[in-house]
Structure formats: C-alpha cells, structure tokens
C-alpha cells in the first residue's frame with residue numbers, strides 16, 4: 047500500500063521537483079539523487095510503527111518516480127534501495143534503508159569508473175570523438191583515456207533545445223580537451239573528422255535499442271553511413287528490465303516553451319487563441335541496435351543484440367512498480 051504524499055518529507059518533494067524541472071538531470075545523477083532522497087526520508091521519518099515507516103518510504107519512492115518517465119535508472123535505483131529495507135522495528139528499517147542507499151550510491155560511482163576504463167580502450171591516442179547531450183558515463187570514457195595519457199579531441203553537438211552540449215564542452219575544456227562546438231544540424235558534415243560517436247543512454251531495451259537524448263538516432267544513422275562507429279556508454283542501471291517482457295519505454299515530451307518562448311510564439315502567430323500552431327518537444331528517441339556498434343557497461347562491452355543476456359542475469363523479469371518489492 048502506498049500512503050499519501052503528506053507523509054513525504056519536504057526535502058524529498060524538492061528533489062522530485064528538481065528532477066522534473068531538470069535542475070537535477072542525467073540518468074546516473076537522477077539515480078543518485080533518488081537514492082539520496084530515500085535515505086533522507088528514512089532519516090527524517092517520524093513513523094510510529096514498521097508498517098507506517100514502509101508506507102512512508104513507498105510514498106517517497108512514488109513521489110520521486112513520478113517525475114520523468116524515460117530514464118530507467120530512476121526506478122532501478124528506487125527498487126534497489128527499497129529491496130534493502132529490512133527489519134522488524136522502525137530503527138532496523140531505517141538503518142537498513144540508509145545503508146542500502148549508501149551502497150547503491152557507492153556502486154554507482156564505482157560502476158562509472160570501471161565503465162570509463164573499459165570504454166577508454168576503444169579510444170586511441172589522437173582520436174576525435176563526437177558527442178551528443180551531456181552524459182557522465184560517456185565523459186568517464188574520455189576521462190579514463192586522458193588519464194592513460196591519450197590525446198583526445200571532441201566535436202560537441204550543442205543539443206537543442208536545452209543545449210546540454212554546453213555542459214559537455216565546459217567539462218572537456220576543464221580537462222584540457224580541444225573542443226569544436228557545432229549546431230546539431232552540422233553533424234553530418236563534421237562526421238568526416240570524427241573517429242567515434244560517443245553517447246550515453248537513459249534506457250537500453252532488451253533488443254539492444256538505445257533510448258537517449260532526441261537527435262541520437264539521426265546521428266547514429268548518419269554515422270553508420272559515414273562508417274563512424276557508434277559507442278554507447280551506459281552503466282547496467284540503464285538496462286530496462288520491463289522490456290524483457292515486451293514493454294516499450296515511455297518517451298517523455300516536455301513543455302513547448304523549451305523550443306519556442308511565449309514571445310517567439312507571439313511573433314509567429316499573434317492570435318492567442320491559435321491552437322493550430324503545434325510545437326512538439328520529445329526529449330528522447332530510440333536508436334535501433336543495427337546502428338550501434340557497442341554498448342559499454344561496467345561489466346564489459348557488448349554488441350547491442352547480446353545485451354539481453356546481461357539484462358536477464360542482472361534483473362530477471364519484472365514489470366512491477368519499484369514500491370511493489
């Protein structure tokens with residue numbers, strides 16, 4: 047049973063708001079924040095019985111879960127922490143939940159470091175990497191290559207509408223990587239100069255499809271045409287267990303104002319009541335496995351078609367909500 051939202055600590059609600067508004071963003075960062083929120087809820091809980099404690103934890107998980115639908119790292123994080131919640135008293139439940147959240151966050155960090163070392167093996171000294179959006183998993187591969195003494199350059203797509211490519215460019219410049227920032231539409235031209243396309247993922251489906259920031263699939267198609275390998279850096283918490291049983295991944299659509307501000311809309315159509323100008327703003331798209339060369343995880347690199355084996359091993363088959371442990 048899930049209790050009502052009034053049991054949820056305000057700080058958990060504020061984490062949920064930050065995720066929804068993308069002040070906290072990126073699949074791994076969202077998972078980390080979700081685990082931290084559950085730990086905070088456990089810490090602050092005033093529950094007078096084990097049942098009330100469990101019910102508060104489930105309500106907190108639901109509040110965080112209902113923010114953004116596409117990155118499976120969010121429910122996977124909630125599921126992990128709630129599974130660790132164990133004990134016969136409120137104190138036992140509290141401490142096991144906090145320990146579970148801490149373990150999850152430690153594993154997350156470790157997994158990204160290991161993934162980076164594995165991914166760096168694909169990058170040679172002098173390689174040029176084209177990126178899309180901002181992915182900490184993808185950047186971990188570049189960081190490990192730099193630590194191994196390789197010279198890497200980057201062509202960074204700005205990634206409309208929110209321009210997260212700027213975050214990538216800033217990080218790469220901090221590491222001393224030469225960066226060429228391009229508008230998304232220039233990518234095909236600059237693929238001639240790239241040795242790899244390197245992107246992250248919000249979810250990976252059982253057939254090896256990669257769900258990532260809108261624009262990834264077109265980039266992958268162009269890269270295939272130009273013979274540039276596409277490498278996806280994704281920790282195993284990006285594997286979407288529900289897709290094992292045929293569920294599709296929900297693609298988030300965001301507010302039109304990310305694409306067109308109210309004053310820009312007004313310039314196009316001054317009639318406030320004009321509902322025939324439609325703006326669509328899907329945040330993600332699906333890249334079929336045939337356009338992906340490798341999925342790099344902390345458990346090794348996989349051709350996309352074989353990722354299902356790892357998914358079964360790690361998650362089994364579940365279509366339950368995270369709080370239905």
Ligand SMILES: O=P(O)(O)OC[C@H]1O[C@H](OP(=O)(O)O)[C@H](O)[C@@H]1O
Nearest residue numbers: 071072073074181182183246247259
């Ligand atoms: O987990 P890491 O690799 O950091 O990010 C993975 C993906 O999450 C982001 O989504 P958004 O910006 O939250 O919509 C991007 O699509 C990025 O590729």
